[in-house]
Amino acid sequence: MQVSLTRRSMFTGRPTARSAPPMRPPWALVEDAFLDACTLCDKCLSACDEGILHRGAGRYPEVNFKSGECTFCKACVDVCVDDALHIDADASEPKPWHMLAKIDDKCLSANAITCRVCGDRCDVRAIQFKLAVGGIADPIIDDALCTGCGACVAPCPTNSVTINSKTEERAA
Ligand code: SF4
Ligand code: SF4
Ligand code: SF4
Structure with missing residues (x-):
């Protein structure tokens, strides 16, 4: 995901997103x-x-799922005394973010090779495999179940999984 620095933002240290902001x-x-x-x-x-x-x-924090997954432990929120990370106490089930996994066409299954690594790593079973022509099962993500935790990103042998905002998903 590209974030560029305008001339002004280079002085302020504040990133200016020309496309989607970083995660x-x-x-x-x-x-x-x-x-x-x-x-x-x-x-x-x-x-x-x-x-x-x-x-x-701009030194602002970003998520990188190559290092691991989000367990939604809330430790980051707890230490953020400036409330840049904030859980609304009035919301019945405050969502951590509106992010979803997406699988691109580098996926081994799309290239006639059996692989279920991502599905094995998904605790909420948001990745199901649908048998396709030729006997290879394609991974299908259930958007209603996916939490955007990123557990499926690093283990994928072909770097086929990315986490994107729901808005980007719909536009894709
Ligand atoms: S909620 Fe996620 S990002 Fe925040 S400290 Fe826990 S694992 Fe890290
Ligand atoms: S782990 Fe990667 S290559 Fe394997 S099925 Fe999932 S997306 Fe495809
Ligand atoms: S991001 Fe998390 S919940 Fe979504 S498909 Fe990947 S492992 Fe499952």
């Missing part, structure tokens, strides 16, 4: 409010035992 930690405020609230303290990076939070453009 922020769970329960992040909407992008502009997040950038206003985050003080670049790095506490969320240190709090994440999974090691999936990294400094991104």
Whole structure:
């Protein structure tokens, strides 16, 4: 996902997204409010035992699922005293984010090779395999079940899985 720095943002350190913003930690405020609230303290990076939070453009935290998955432990939210990561106490079931897994055509199944690694890693069983012509089963993601946790990203031998916002998914 590309984030460019405008001339102004290079002075302020604030990233300016020309396309979709980078993936922020769970329960992040909407992008502009997040950038206003985050003080670049790095506490969320240190709090994440999974090691999936990294400094991104402008030193703001971003998620990288190559290091692990989000367990939704809320440790990052708990240390964010500036409320850039915030759980609304009034919401009955506050969603951490609106992200979904997507599988591209590098998938081994799409190339007539049997593989079920991603499905084996999905705790909520959002990836089911549908038998296709030739006896190879294709992975199908159930958007209603997928939490965007990223557990299926790193284990995929062909780097076929990405996590995208629901808006991007619909536009794809
Ligand atoms: S919820 Fe837990 S695992 Fe997920 S990014 Fe925050 S600290 Fe890391
Ligand atoms: S792990 Fe990767 S290659 Fe294997 S079925 Fe899933 S998306 Fe395809
Ligand atoms: S992102 Fe998580 S919930 Fe969604 S398909 Fe991958 S492992 Fe399953």
